[in-house]
Amino acid sequence: MSKIEEGVATFNTHVENENNNTSCCSSASIVPITQKLIAELIGMYFVIFAGCGAVAVNKIYGSVTFPAVCVTWGLIVMVMIYSVGHISGAHFNPAVTITLAIFKRFPWFQVPWYIIAQLIGSILASLTLSLMMDVTPKAYFGTLPVGSNVQSLVAEIIISFLLMFVISGVVTDNRAIGELGGIAVGMTIMLNAFVAGPISGASMNPARSIGPAIVKNVYQGIWVYIAGPIIGAIAGGFAYNLLRSTHKPLSNELTQTASSNFLKTTS
Template sequence: MAEESQAARGRFDRWFEAEVIQPMTDFQDGKQEWRRLVSEFLGTFFLVLVAAGGGMMGEAFPDTIDRGAAVVAPGLMVLAIILFMGKVSGAHLNPAVTLAFSLRGDFPWRRVPGYIIVQLAGAALAAWFLTLVIGVSSSFGSNYPADGYSDWSAFTMETVLTFGLVSVILGTASGAQNIGIIGAIGVGSYIALAGLWGSPISGASMNPARTFGPDLVAGDFTGYWVYIAGPILGAVIAVGAAFVLRGYGGGRAGSDAAQGVLHTEVQNPDKA
């Protein structure tokens, strides 16, 4: 009995080391990095296609798209993107989310520049495509502080909204809620709800890449600092709140959600 108990303990220790202590093993495989970058590029492209497209379509066809539809559509798109590519790259789609996962200890810092570059590129391509097809300025699909409100008011709104968004993302990237329908519904629903009530003041961007693409193509970066500083500060606050609620990150569940799980070899403790 003692030998069996010791053997069982050894199997558990090997499983624990593989699944908990070393959660980033799969992500160290450089052969998979290009897939993750392509995934982030495509995901951000489709997000901005819908997010910026709502405003631009509304300008081209004033009687067909109202504000409610324009702000709910990005939430539905994010839900779909998480489901179809969440396990490839983690479906960050947002530099603030990438930074939050890294601060949380779930995502390697050396991968951050590549993710942010392809997110910005995907957003810019989407804005250019919309301008080409719809024939209106991409500024109609961007985010700017509302008339009568200061940049600081919009900054505060973006900070609070992003704090909520990243809190939902980090929360649904934990334990049993890791990757899949729960996270997709939670994040998509939050984006839609935040847009419904928060968009009149700041546009409810919550994403530096989402605003960067239309601004770059339109050549108008008015108030853009709001959409960098607000989301980043909100993400940092959310990471602090996650520590208070759940302690340190870096566990298997959070890392799988942040990085994707391509070619992960799951070890069964009974067969190790």
């Protein structure tokens, strides 16, 4: 190795160490973090634009059926995972971001910034849909409990558990085929929407519910869509980590860095 190559390698190592040990405001980390946040914002924007847009079109024009709405949610998440997953990790969900941080697969100092980007993307997409269509109260594209808050809370916890369980299995485990992660996650969202859509709206995502609520000023049962997904996601992540390979202590498995996958991000 030449001296120039050695110098480049030393510089890259120094930058990597700085990214691992400094805050998001450091000069060494501000550019990649900015790229991640922009990717997360854009991804979240189109997830809400397509998913909530299908909901609104179905309610206003009746040209989209319930099964088509479920398929739309699954497809748009899958498409955006493959589009920006290699940049931001494609969380598009505060509950997923928080859970990954809890199990040491995502740096805590980036969590608030990711959540802010996700919320901004959701709000901007909701504003766009409101400008494009005449969204009446009956055509509201957010999430509202159909029955009681408890029924919707239970539904959100269960489907968020499943979503995070699948995410943990297909994109944070070295033994899984990471390239299929986007398909598995998109399919899980579609299946969850089929089951829980008529009950709670199948949010699984605080930002998905908060954005439309802010734009249309509808906060009925909003706590269900904040608490439910977070509780379910944490439980799902914990459950999968109990099933990881047992040839190493569980503490080592939780901190092991996953190989290339879509939802992995670096500090």
